[in-house]
Structures are given as structure tokens and as C-alpha cells.
Amino acid sequence: MPHPDPEELSLLALYKDWEDGNTRDHLQVCPECAADFAALRRTVEAVKTPPETGRLEVPGPQVWEGIHRELGLSESVHGDPLAGVREHYATSRPGWAPGQAAAGEASGDAPTSGHEVRQAEPTAERESLAEPVSLQDRAASRPAKRRSAAWWQRPGPWMAAAAAAVLVTAGAVWSLNQAPRPLAEADLAPLAQFSAAGSARVVESADGSRALEVRLSKDEAQGYQEVWLIAPDLSRLVSLGVMNAESGTFQLPAGLEISEYPIVDVSDEPVDGNPAHSSVSIARGTLAT
Incomplete structure (x- = not known):
């Protein structure tokens, strides 16, 4: 029975319900291909598992500047992709600074809504809230739970990343198998x-x-x-x-x-x-x- 090519193993690793009985049967009798398939599955599981964002530290802007400089990226991607994340935590959590983990969100402490704040404030302070505010101020005071999910919390990018990682791993396995x-x-x-x-x-x-x-x-x-x-x-x-x-x-x-x-x-x-x-x-x- 011929060995399956890397593409077949990659599809089988990405999709558990992929219909390819011949490849599955081959994996039962070929330890070498079974080891390659196991490596691909570990890659898929590692990439598809979202990180615990509450424990992740948000780096400062100098980190992206260094990455941009070392890779020689174009000016079109010069903007720091994590700038919005830092703005969110700086606004919602006074005293937070880049390099600190978002422990509050991980522990389930939801930001207090504007309605709850107004109920707890004295009458004089409630009257001051009636003063006009800018759209920017309204956006900053909006509850965090209404904001769209960050890029790492959306399922789409993780599936694409898993597919890319599997292709890279499959290519490496194929190269090793083809090397004299x-x-x-x-x-x-x-x-x-x-x-x-x-x-x-x-x-x-x-x-x-x-x-x-x-x-x-x-x-x-x-x-x-x-x-x-x-x-x-x-x-x-x-x-x-x-x-x-x-x-x-x-x-x-x-x-x-x-x-x-x-x-x-x-x-x-x-x-x-x-x-x-x-x-x-x-x-x-x-x-x-």
C-alpha cells in the first residue's frame, strides 16, 4: 500500500470527519505515517486552542516597532496592531500599564455599566452627568462587553492559523521524508x-x-x-x-x-x-x- 501524500494527511488532521478510509486504514499498519499524522494533529490542537487572554501581557508599542524594523515591513503596516487593546485597558482599568496582564477580565469581573454608576452617585454628581459629552467620551465610557471581540477571540483567524500551521508541518514532514x-x-x-x-x-x-x-x-x-x-x-x-x-x-x-x-x-x-x-x-x- 503506497504512503499517503502530505496533503491527504493534512486534510485528515484538520477535519476529523474527512472521508478517506484508505488513509485511515494505512495509518493502522504504518508506524511512520502514524507518527507524522500524530505530529500534525498536535499542531492543529495547539493552534486551534485560544490562549487564556486574561493571563496574557499586552506589550508596549516598542515591541511592534522592533518587529516592524527587523522584518523590514512596509509603511502600510507601521501602525501598532495592539494599540486598540492598550487603549481599552487603559480606559477601563485605571492604573493599568503595558506589560500587565488583564487579570480583571479573566476572573470574570465585568466593568460596571454606566447605569449602575449613576444609581450609586449622589444627586449633585448625577446632575453633572446631564452635561453634554463628546462622541469620543461616550465611546470610551461604553461597557466593555458591548465591544466586538478582539482578533484572537474570533474563531475564523484560529482556523486559518491552524490550517497554515498544518501546511508548514506537513511540508517539513514531506521534506524530511524526501531527503536522501x-x-x-x-x-x-x-x-x-x-x-x-x-x-x-x-x-x-x-x-x-x-x-x-x-x-x-x-x-x-x-x-x-x-x-x-x-x-x-x-x-x-x-x-x-x-x-x-x-x-x-x-x-x-x-x-x-x-x-x-x-x-x-x-x-x-x-x-x-x-x-x-x-x-x-x-x-x-x-x-x-
Whole structure:
């Protein structure tokens, strides 16, 4: 049964009622995909859970200024998005300052309505309330419970954030699954009159194909560099190809056993049309798993 792609796992993690029986069945028998799905579900649950806003500290305006400066944002978003939040708490809670938590709202202490204040005030003060007030003053004295919910209290943004987080996590999982897996490595040491050193490693792709990655500190060939895999007794060898630079990647034959050809050899080959090894090796090393 083929592994589900990241998109299928993401949809299944976002929507519990997503109809995809094949993927669900696969998760029951594939520990690797089940672990990826569990990571996606944890991401969804973490992002969809609204924070306890009563315990959150509202930062000062310098925080957004620093973010805006470090990210190089445009002037169109220069305004502090939390300015309205600070204005709300500064108006409704005398003595509050940026950096303090909104503990009053978290504990359920609702702001006293204007009607309740007028009932508790003496007659002389009630008469003063009849004086005209500006629209700005009316807005400031309006009960907080009539204000629209802050952006982090609305469900829409949290769903979008959850979807974005799942896509990012799925992309990371997919990248890890697609990254070549190292199977064996070797240090390449210079031979005879040469000084170039380097490394080699065998990697396996997600589709099962294997490749040898070779790097040398410099190209010292008088003719051209050719990469070989050689048997331990030097009686058999396989040419992988020409390396025209200080590094190269060479596909391994499907049936080749690394244990039978563990020696990596980079030779100096003359341009003479002879396909055999020149017997002049620049660098050599043995693969270790």
C-alpha cells in the first residue's frame, strides 16, 4: 500500500470527519505515517486552542516597532496592531500599564455599566452627568462587553492559523521524508604524488534509488577524474563516471552490493580512449556503514 501524500494527511488532521478510509486504514499498519499524522494533529490542537487572554501581557508599542524594523515591513503596516487593546485597558482599568496582564477580565469581573454608576452617585454628581459629552467620551465610557471581540477571540483567524500551521508541518514532514538517507561514508585520502583529499557517501532517495556523492579538495588530474567502486581485493571494479569538478553525484546500479565494492577510487585518466583504469589514483577510501 503506497504512503499517503502530505496533503491527504493534512486534510485528515484538520477535519476529523474527512472521508478517506484508505488513509485511515494505512495509518493502522504504518508506524511512520502514524507518527507524522500524530505530529500534525498536535499542531492543529495547539493552534486551534485560544490562549487564556486574561493571563496574557499586552506589550508596549516598542515591541511592534522592533518587529516592524527587523522584518523590514512596509509603511502600510507601521501602525501598532495592539494599540486598540492598550487603549481599552487603559480606559477601563485605571492604573493599568503595558506589560500587565488583564487579570480583571479573566476572573470574570465585568466593568460596571454606566447605569449602575449613576444609581450609586449622589444627586449633585448625577446632575453633572446631564452635561453634554463628546462622541469620543461616550465611546470610551461604553461597557466593555458591548465591544466586538478582539482578533484572537474570533474563531475564523484560529482556523486559518491552524490550517497554515498544518501546511508548514506537513511540508517539513514531506521534506524530511524526501531527503536522501545516508547509507555509508568514507574519507578519501591522497595517493602517491597527489594532495587532494575529500569524502564520499552513499545516499538512498525516497524511491529506493542510491547514489554516491564525492567531494575532493581540488582537481589534480592531468587528464580527467573518473570515479570507481572497487572490490576489497582490487580484482573487480565498476566505473561510475567522470567527475569534471571538485564534486559529483553518481547513480549506483540497482543490483550493486556496497559490501562487495566498498572502495571508492578517484583516478587520473588520460584522454586515450581506453576504458580501463589507468592505475593512477588521486584519492581513495573505504565505505563504512
